[in-house]
């Protein structure tokens with residue numbers, strides 16, 4: 001047998017490319033999109049501008065942003081085929097599956113999916129993904145599709161498509177901040193799977209669909225829904241006892257821990273602040289959920305903080321989405337539409353200097369076995 005190499009299970013610590021897009025400083029608890037601190041962006045920027053930044057590597061001038069917004073707005077409409085798919089898919093289908101097949105259909109029927117410019121396709125993907133999630137939300141609840149409104153901003157329109165109602169400014173602003181905070185996060189699992197797909201010289205739609213399907217798992221984007229379930233489960237219990245029960249039975253605290261951050265996730269800090277603000281106008285039930293989240297957070301940090309396991313982006317997202325009025329089943333699809341610019345940015349960056357991704361496994365099985373006919377086994 002060959003000499004056993006060092007195996008990096010989960011590709012932990014493996015550098016596979018150089019990138020200018022995003023820096024995650026796990027020790028300092030800092031996050032930068034193209035050099036801009038996430039706190040600065042959350043304070044001064046918005047999702048449309050950040051999407052431009054991620055696709056072009058620089059902040060837009062006024063005219064550039066106007067053209068970009070116009071491109072996002074004019075690509076919002078979904079085809080009859082996509083609307084019918086969302087209407088006819090079995091009712092029990094989870095929204096992440098519906099999002100995945102709808103985006104695959106969009107890619108399959110888009111004229112230039114295979115050979116057009118990836119930058120242009122990215123704008124269509126960001127735009128259409130928000131429409132698809134809006135349509136899934138509305139069709140699931142009312143059977144009705146609310147056509148997009150070109151006069152609204154990207155985030156306003158997404159919220160509008162969910163139920164056909166225009167939202168108050170503070171709700172739009174809170175949602176926009178959530179989208180911005182989720183827009184990019186370096187070489188995480190979903191981004192990497194998009195890159196693997198594009199490395200085969202597949203197309204950017206297929207790469208995005210790979211990323212969507214990878215985001216779905218509870219160790220990645222699905223953690224926001226799992227965290228809210230946990231918070232609700234622990235709501236009327238003593239937080240210390242509840243947390244100790246999870247840990248002693250070998251369970252994990254959802255919305256806690258990160259492969260890179262060994263301190264408080266800077267996005268969680270901002271989301272927690274936003275939640276406290278949003279609670280002023282929240283209903284009783286949401287306030288109760290948020291109180292439970294604060295209690296569980298404190299209890300969990302006592303146990304896990306010393307091990308470098310702190311709240312991540314997903315811990316407070318559920319309570320914030322509840323304040324906005326977004327239903328639990330849509331949390332991960334909303335994460336997906338937020339991450340679309342980050343995915344596209346990495347897919348384009350990798351394909352500029354493409355090399356097929358094909359890692360190696362260390363084979364531990366046998367060789368030279370004799371084939372035995374089925375009747376003689």
Ligand SMILES: CC(C)(COP(=O)(O)OP(=O)(O)OC[C@H]1O[C@@H](n2cnc3c(N)ncnc32)[C@H](O)[C@@H]1OP(=O)(O)O)[C@@H](O)C(=O)NCCC(=O)NCCS
Nearest residue numbers: 218219220223251252253254255256257258259309312314
């Ligand atoms: C995200 C995650 C997979 C990253 O973990 P990782 O860096 O790969 O760490 P490991 O899975 O190797 O775990 C290392 C140790 O920390 C513990 N740990 C990690 N996350 C934990 C959590 N959320 N709750 C309790 N313990 C946790 C593990 O049990 C393990 O303990 P051990 O060494 O005693 O066996 C992990 O923190 C997790 O499962 N979190 C919950 C899901 C979640 O919130 N995901 C969203 C991420 S943004």
